[in-house]
Amino acid sequence: MPRLLVLNSSGRTTRSITRRLTKQYTEGWLAAHPDGVLCERDLTLHLSTPVNEAWIASAFAPAEERSPAMEAVLAESETLLAEIEAADALVLGVPMYNFGVPAQLKAYFDQIIRAGRSFQFDPDAEPPYQPLLADKPVTIIVSVWDGDLLPGGPMAELNFLEPHLLTMLGFIGLHSVDFVRVGYEEYQDGRLKKALGLAETEVARRAVAV
Numbered sequence: 001m002p003r004l005l006v007l008n009s010s011g012r013t014t015r016s017i018t019r020r021l022t023k024q025y026t027e028g029w030l031a032a033h034p035d036g037v038l039c040e041r042d043l044t045l046h047l048s049t050p051v052n053e054a055w056i057a058s059a060f061a062p063a064e065e066r067s068p069a070m071e072a073v074l075a076e077s078e079t080l081l082a083e084i085e086a087a088d089a090l091v092l093g094v095p096m097y098n099f100g101v102p103a104q105l106k107a108y109f110d111q112i113i114r115a116g117r118s119f120q121f122d123p124d125a126e127p128p129y130q131p132l133l134a135d136k137p138v139t140i141i142v143s144v145w146d147g148d149l150l151p152g153g154p155m156a157e158l159n160f161l162e163p164h165l166l167t168m169l170g171f172i173g174l175h176s177v178d179f180v181r182v183g184y185e186e187y188q189d190g191r192l193k194k195a196l197g198l199a200e201t202e203v204a205r206r207a208v209a210v
């Protein structure tokens with residue numbers, strides 16, 4: 001049974017472009033995979049816990065020396081990582097907030113990027129960092145209000161969202177990443193309509209193919 005993990009991070013629960021497109025993806029995927037199993041995680045309605053003293057102490061303690069209390073602190077991270085490991089493909093809905101990813105998505109990544117669990121650190125190895133997760137297709141649906149921030153645009157150097165996501169995902173082993181982009185949300189003109197039409201076509205294609 002194929003499994004799809006869908007992550008939404010828009011602060012909007014209505015009028016959200018990324019949520020609309022992840023929903024379209026999900027519906028297309030389920031139609032193409034009647035026996036498919038869906039795992040949906042809403043990172044806005046269910047916030048990931050920001051890492052704190054207890055989390056860091058637990059994550060960096062050698063696994064064989066962790067107390068039951070430390071294991072309990074890492075349970076959330078384990079659950080999130082198990083969802084990724086069980087999935088055959090991932091879909092992320094990601095609005096650009098202040099040139100980067102929403103805080104709720106960053107908190108999620110802080111939970112899943114863990115030494116000894118999703119990446120290995122060995123100062124004597126070359127390279128010292130090795131990803132530990134198996135690669136799988138990741139579709140990232142991005143929406144911005146100013147399309148000039150998208151790759152190839154005149155303000156693309158201010159787009160920290162895409163390189164940051166590629167770095168975080170690649171660091172743990174997820175290299176097969178494709179973006180579906182919508183620009184000009186704020187403008188509500190023909191440019192938005194065109195971008196949405198292209199995104200919908202691409203989402204329909206990928207939902208069946210991936």
Ligand SMILES: Cc1cc2nc3c(=O)[nH]c(=O)nc-3n(C[C@H](O)[C@H](O)[C@H](O)COP(=O)(O)O)c2cc1C
Pocket residue numbers: 010011012015016017018019094095096097098099100143144145146147149185186
């Ligand atoms: C807090 C906040 C910060 C934003 N920062 C940016 C930004 O830096 N650049 C940009 O082009 N759009 C920015 N936007 C606009 C959103 O990226 C845009 O509205 C997008 O469509 C939101 O995704 P959604 O429709 O799925 O909610 C921001 C929106 C919010 C609410």
